[in-house]
Amino acid sequence: MFQDTASVLFGVEGLQVTDAQAGPDGTLEVWAVTDYPAAAACPDCGTVSARRHDTVLARPRDVRRGGDRVAVWWVKCRWKCGEPGCGRKTFTERLPQVPPRCRITARLREQAGAEVTERGITPSEAARHAGVSWPVAHRAFAAAADPVLEQAPAPVAHLGIDEHRRGRPRWRIDEDTGEYELLADRWHTCFFDLSGEQGLLGQVEGRTADDAAYWLAQAAPAWRDAVRVVAIDMCSVYASAVRRMLPGAQIAVDLFHVVHLAVKMTGDVRRRVVRGKYGRRGRSGDPEYGIKNLLARNLEHLSPAQFAKVTGTLQADPGGQEIAAAWIGKEKLRHALNLRAPVTGSVPCERAVRDRLFAFYDWCTQNDDIPELLSLARTVSRWEDEIVAAVLTGVTNAASESLNRLAKLEARLAYGFRNPANQRRRVRIACTRGRRRKSRTATSNRTHAVTGPKPHPG
Ligand SMILES: [Zn+2]
Secondary structure, eight states, X not given: OOOOHHHHHHOOTTEEEEEEEEXXXXXXXXXXXXXXXXXXXXXXXXXXXXXXXXXXXXXXXXXXXXXXXXXXXXXXXXXXXXXXXXXXOEEEOOOSSSOTTOOBOHHHHHHHHHIIIIIOOOHHHHHHHHTOOHHHHHHHHHHHHHHHHTSOOOOOSEEEEEEEEOSOOEEEEOXXXXXXXXXXXXXXXXXXXXXXXXXXXXXXXXXXXXXXXXHHHHSOHHHHHHOOEEEEOSOHHHHHHHHHHOTTSEEEEOHHHHHHHHHHHHHHHHHHHHHHHHSSOOXXXXXXXXXXXXXXXXXXXXXXXXXXXXXXXXXXXXXXXXXXXXXXHHHHHHHHHTTSHHHHSSOOOHXXXXXXXXXXXXXXXXXXTOHHHHHHHHXXXXXXXXXXXXXXXXXXXXXXXXXXXXXXXXXXXXXXXXXXXXHHHHHHHHHTHHHHHHHSOSSOOOOOOOOSOOOOOO
8 A cells, every 4th residue: 555755744544645734823734535445344234335425524633743733634435335234324434543433533542641641741731732621631541541550460579558648538428317428538558569660559548457458358369478578657557457468478667667756755855854944845045955956866977076065965964864865765776776787788687686675675664764765665665576577677668658759749730639549540650650661662663664666865
């Protein structure tokens, strides 16, 4: 089949360009006729008709050329079906790119879907650019995204579980009982691939143990058996879901949250001491207030002058010594956590971690007049196995937190979501985009063959 240069450039299979001219406001007007033998086949009986009935003008919306809009004027035939037994009298031509009753070319629909899926713009922005409505752009996005998301996840050695807040909850009044009933929960539980590059594996509405267990129960048994370590925040709800559904996996709590608790405890003690000493909250000018940021910092990051300032301030009175005891407790806990391989560069032994944790407990019992310190020791001892597992394996939930940032960004771009299912789709596509970009090959395998004689230059 010979194709002229204009038709090749236009690139819609089955359309032969007969004329093209610049219209008003920069629109390119393209006139085309059908050049597709199968277009004359009756859709009911399949007989190729030779009896032309009428000529109609179709105006499918198409992709832009450069930045300009393209107005397509497709002159197409209405054929009469010649088969005596066929119930259909007439039919119009149809092309793979322009199916019957479609006013948008397939490539425009694909482009709108791919722009949301791969470029991360919103469906409403894609709709504006393509000149289609939001529902059309949204359906195109769903058609592009759903096949990607429906693939079963590959095995994951380190799984992360975290919660993510999605907007406000929605309620409905039950007409019979008059009671409020929850339509959509504001919390989602998210599952992340921490050892590979699959990003967000899935989400489920709600943040109870049953919600998390429900998602894990849907995974294949072989996939569940492959999970070695599960990283969670210090949240007993997820711990119980993991123990129920993944009995073979180790639980590791995120150490960032453990250190965060210790830093908060130091601040709580300082605020209580200051309130007892001055009868008011701390303010600039108080010696304790001057070191509040230094107390929150890691000991090894303090300069000798800063260290001297902290010790000089705290040894002045008994209240200061109480703050110092809390501060030392925090550092003793961090001393145990610092055995993890990313800090030391070597795999720690469990005995050493437990010994340093014991030194922390010992310090807390020596200072049992500080309630905040005792309460921290109780929390740490409750989570001791999970903390030790985190130090030994070096698994953290940091990747989950970074993907949570992407999820929040997506909600902000959308000015909030009303539909939780749409939000889950958009967030999952956003959180797996990096992996899809990497796996895509650099060269395209699509070719356009130009048949016919090569024009002689000049
Ligand atoms: Zn027919």
